[in-house]
Amino acid sequence: xxxxxxxxxxHWFAVLxxxxxxxxILYVITNFNHLFYKE
Numbered sequence: 540x541x542x543x544x545x546x547x548x549x550h551w552f553a554v555l556x557x558x559x560x561x562x563x564i565l566y567v568i569t570n571f572n573h574l575f576y577k578e
Contacts, residue, residue, distance in 0.1 A: 547554060
């Protein structure tokens with residue numbers, strides 16, 4: 540098995556948390572852009 544698969548299975552919760560945080564930040568950024576560009 541590739542090392543990254545082993546690493547993912549050991550750290551899947553941290554990876555999910557990181558993905559969730561990144562998704563939330565992107566969501567906030569896009570919403571702020573819509574707020575600012577809406578006249």
